[in-house]
Amino acid sequence: xxxxxxxxxxxxxxxxxxxxxxxxxxxxxxxxxxxxxxxxxxxxxxxxxxxxxxxxxxxxxxxxxxxxxxxxxxxxxxxxxxxxxxxxxx
Amino acid sequence: xxxxxxxxxxxxxxxxxxxxxxxxxxxxxxxxxxxxxxxxxxxxxxxxxxxxxxxxxxxxxxxxxxxxxxxxxxxxxxxxxxxxxxxxxxxxxxxxxxxxxxxxxxxxxxxxxxxxxxxxxxxxxxxxxxxxxxxxxxxxxxxxxxxxxxxxxxxxxxxxxxxxxxxxxxxxxxxxxxxxxxxxxxxxxxxxxxxxxxxxxxxxxxxxxxxxxxxxxxxxxxxxxxxxxxxxxxxxxxxxxxxxxxxxxxxxxxxxxxxxxxxxxxxxxxxxxxxxxxxxxxxxxxxxxxxxxxxxxxxxxxxxxxxxxxxxxxxxxxxxxxxxxxxxxxxxxxxxxxxxxxxxxxxxxxxxxxxxxxx
Numbered sequence: 001x002x003x004x005x006x007x008x009x010x011x012x013x014x015x016x017x018x019x020x021x022x023x024x025x026x027x028x029x030x031x032x033x034x035x036x037x038x039x040x041x042x043x044x045x046x047x048x049x050x051x052x053x054x055x056x057x058x059x060x061x062x063x064x065x066x067x068x069x070x071x072x073x074x075x076x077x078x079x080x081x082x083x084x085x086x087x088x089x090x
Numbered sequence: 091x092x093x094x095x096x097x098x099x100x101x102x103x104x105x106x107x108x109x110x111x112x113x114x115x116x117x118x119x120x121x122x123x124x125x126x127x128x129x130x131x132x133x134x135x136x137x138x139x140x141x142x143x144x145x146x147x148x149x150x151x152x153x154x155x156x157x158x159x160x161x162x163x164x165x166x167x168x169x170x171x172x173x174x175x176x177x178x179x180x181x182x183x184x185x186x187x188x189x190x191x192x193x194x195x196x197x198x199x200x201x202x203x204x205x206x207x208x209x210x211x212x213x214x215x216x217x218x219x220x221x222x223x224x225x226x227x228x229x230x231x232x233x234x235x236x237x238x239x240x241x242x243x244x245x246x247x248x249x250x251x252x253x254x255x256x257x258x259x260x261x262x263x264x265x266x267x268x269x270x271x272x273x274x275x276x277x278x279x280x281x282x283x284x285x286x287x288x289x290x291x292x293x294x295x296x297x298x299x300x301x302x303x304x305x306x307x308x309x310x311x312x313x314x315x316x317x318x319x320x321x322x323x324x325x326x327x328x329x330x331x332x333x334x335x336x337x338x339x340x341x342x343x344x345x346x347x348x349x350x351x352x353x354x355x356x357x358x359x360x361x362x363x364x365x366x367x368x369x370x371x372x373x374x375x376x377x378x379x380x381x382x383x384x385x386x387x388x389x390x391x392x393x394x395x396x397x398x399x400x401x402x403x404x405x406x407x408x409x410x411x412x413x414x415x416x417x418x419x420x421x422x423x424x425x426x427x428x429x430x431x432x433x434x435x436x437x438x439x440x441x442x443x444x445x446x447x448x449x
Contacts, residue, residue, distance in 0.1 A: 012235075013233065013312060014197050014198060014234060015236030016172050016426065018144075018170050020170075021140065021144075022094060022139075022141075022142045023094070029144055029145060029171075030197075031197045031199075031235055031237055031263070031264060032143050032173070032174075032237075032264075034096045034097075034145060034172075054193035056408060064224070084263075084309060
């Protein structure tokens with residue numbers, strides 16, 4: 001699927017984002033699934049608030065991580081949509 | 091050390107208002123007086139979280155029959171776990187669900203036996219259909235995600251389109267259509283339940299079309315009828331790999347059906363910690379990884395896809411839990427499965443369904 005830069009991602013209903021002290025990683029919990037996130041993915045997921053667009057998230061992350069491209073955010077969000085963790089509007 | 095598990099299947103009780111003849115619970119159901127106490131379950135949840143479990147599936151039997159369910163939901167939630175309630179829907183009133191949701195239930199899995207009231211209630215053995223429809227509405231009203239689970243077999247497979255429609259009407263986000271796996275009560279009733287090839291040939295494209303049509307609205311998970319397949323299922327994604335089950339009496343099982351392997355020495359939470367059992371017990375290490383495999387699995391590239399199939403099925407059909415799952419076309423025992431299909435798919439005389447009941 002293709003996701004536009006002005007699309008607004010949002011964590012789906014019934015999905016829980018938390019930190020797992022055992023694995024020392026951010027995790028996403030959803031019906032019948034667990035995703036263990038790396039640091040970048042965790043930062044993207046934390047910004048999927050139903051307000052910011054993909055472009056906004058890329059700009060916000062550029063401050064934090066050098067070399068984050070909007071395309072990286074788009075493909076990560078697409079994977080989250082595929083796993084039914086995130087919905088996109090717009 | 092083995093990787094940490096992600097999920098705990100907590101079978102809080104084997105008691106159930108339904109009597110489905112395909113139940114995966116063992117024929118010898120655990121009686122109420124042998125069930126773990128509330129403090130045992132709290133300790134089990136603590137240990138499961140420390141071990142790495144992030145999801146707790148509250149199941150049974152019917153978990154609503156445990157008066158301490160609210161306390162257990164709250165405790166699982168307080169540990170940061172995702173709390174999944176697996177229920178028949180019988181007893182799930184609006185108030186009860188509202189209370190459980192406020193205490194931390196994240197997701198509800200509701201069983202549906204068939205597309206219609208008549209079919210559903212015949213298979214369930216009690217009038218449950220209307221209560222399921224009401225329970226689904228309560229889940230939606232509460233804003234919780236709903237999965238509908240239907241076990242498929244010869245008695246309901248022809249109604250698959252209606253089952254999908256029913257799940258849509260109930261507002262499910264997910265629908266699990268699982269062909270019967272033959273353990274426990276289902277094994278006993280296999281000659282009543284085994285679908286015919288013709289039924290599967292009609293059902294498979296209906297499911298595929300619905301998956302396409304409902305993409306993004308309702309996810310449909312389809313579990314194959316493995317006796318009819320050329321390759322086994324990737325059972326549990328490997329023995330002792332991702333999930334563990336605690337039975338109502340505290341027995342700790344690598345898979346919910348593992349009590350059928352009579353040679354397996356089962357540990358209990360009353361005697362050992364989940365950590366010790368997961369990492370060090372003979373039962374959890376028996377079929378972990380690939381070392382235990384014999385040929386044809388040992389040298390087969392598919393071993394990393396299907397992990398040799400199901401250990402319980404291998405034991406039940408061959409008497410050897412360490413042999414290739416006999417549904418595999420490469421298994422020297424495949425003829426056993428073919429013979430079962432030949433004699434039980436269309437038996438000359440269909441036996442009556444043995445309804446699931448506690449003795």
